[in-house]
Amino acid sequence: MGFKVAVVGATGNVGREMLDILAERQFPADEVVALASSRSMGTEVSFGDKTLKCKTLDNYDFTGTDICLMSAGGAVSKEWSPKIGAQGCIVIDNSSTWRMDPDVPLIVPEVNADAIGGFTKKNIIANPNCSTAQLVVALKPLHDKAKILRVVVSTYQSVSGGGKEAMDELFAQTRAIFVSDPVESKKFPKRIAFNVIPEIDVFMEDGYTKEEWKMVVETKKILDPKIKVTATCVRVPVFIGHSESVNVEFEHPISADEARDILREAPGCLVIDKREKGGYITPHEAAGEDATYISRIREDPTVENGLVFWCVSDNLRKGAALNAVQIAEVLINRKLIEPKRKAA
Known part of the structure; x- marks a missing residue:
């Protein structure tokens, strides 16, 4: 007998993606329920070749x-x-x-699946920040090989990280610029179309934004508390x-060639690193794909034992x-959960 799965926030960008991925991966669910706020009750969402009507969370x-x-x-x-x-x-909370x-x-299942057993204290498992997840997937196999001391990361984050309203604003602003209409900024503090904004989430007292803080503390919790991390997060x-x-x-010591070989064998990673024109991956090519793509691996001559990618x-x-779905699969594969109706 399969599992019963509820997706809360089923009408949002990530909620719809969760439903798609459950169907794509043929998750062993006998029933999938779409839940949303009362204002979205009855809204239809796709689940494989089926259509689900949203029920209210309340x-x-x-x-x-x-x-x-x-x-x-x-x-x-x-609250919930x-x-x-x-x-x-x-x-499994996003x-x-x-x-x-x-x-x-x-x-992050490819990185620290063994830590999942701690869920029994609250029956809650956390998903990391989107920018943290891909970072630690790439860092973990390198850390196992050569032990990371310090990470400096600059992000170029898409507007979908800010939700549907953010995507709509980029589209509306881009169109307005082309037809010479006024450009309105509601979701972002400055114009996002044909611009970059070095501000994601709120500013903290030390001058870092909360998005940058999340990357630092989450990387330490997932990977190793001794690693020094600093981040600059930019919306593009x-x-x-x-x-x-x-x-x-x-x-x-670790060479670029060694790192390339290690990452090629690492779970969740795909190395596309040709030292020629276009021999790397951009977000356009990564959209709709599951892998974390790694390109432009090279040695950093300014520090001892340094790499850039x-x-x-x-x-x-x-x-x-x-x-989130991979976390659910770990629970099942490790037999940490049984279907309730079977148990009954």
């Missing part, structure tokens, strides 16, 4: 549900995830609400796909929806 009983994929924002998760977990349903909770595992006028320029300093991934998939 009225839903989770006692017979095995797994809840939560993608409805931090405020909703803060503990309630859902208390009903015996495991919540917001930042639970990531740094010591009783909630923060999981791309619809889907986050890119990162990553500079890494290691304790032990370019990293690209579909932020709606590996950065969010795919990672």
Whole structure:
């Protein structure tokens, strides 16, 4: 007998992607339920060759549900995830609400699947920030080989990370510029069309933004608390796909060729690194794909044991929806969860 899965926030970018990925990967679910806010009740969403009508989260009983994929924002998760977990349903949450909770595992299956057992304390598992997820997938095999001391990362993050409204704003602004209409900024602090904005989330007292802080603390929790990390996060006028320029300093020597060979064998990684015109991956090519693509691997002559590389991934998939579904698959494959109806 299969599992019963609920997707909360099913009408959003990530929620729709979760439904697509559950269908694509033939997740062993007997029933999938689409949940959203009351204003979206009855909205139809696709699930494989089926159409699901959204039910309201407020009225839903989770006692017979095995797994809840939560993608409805931090405020909703803060209120509902503990309630859902208390009903015996495991919540895999995509917001930042639970990531740094010591009783909630923060999981990227290719990197730290063994930490998943800690979910039993609250029945909640956290998905990392989209830019963190692809970063640690690339860093983990290199850390195992040569031990990372320090990471300097600059991100080039697509507008889909800000939701559907952000994507609509990029489209509307681009069109307005072409037809000489006024350009309006509502979602972003400055114009995003034909521009870049070095501000994602709110500013903190030390001058870093919260997005940058998330990358630092989440990388440490997932990979190794001893690694020094600093980040600059930038929003760019791309619809889907986050890119990162990553500079890494290691304790032990590692050459670009060694790194290339290691990453080619690493789970979740695809190396496209030809030293010729166009011999790398851009977010346009990564959109709709599951892998974390790594290109332009080279040695950094300014530090001892240094490497630089370019990293690209579909932020709606590996950065969010795919990672959540992979976490659910780990629960099943490791027999950490049984279908409730079978148990009954």
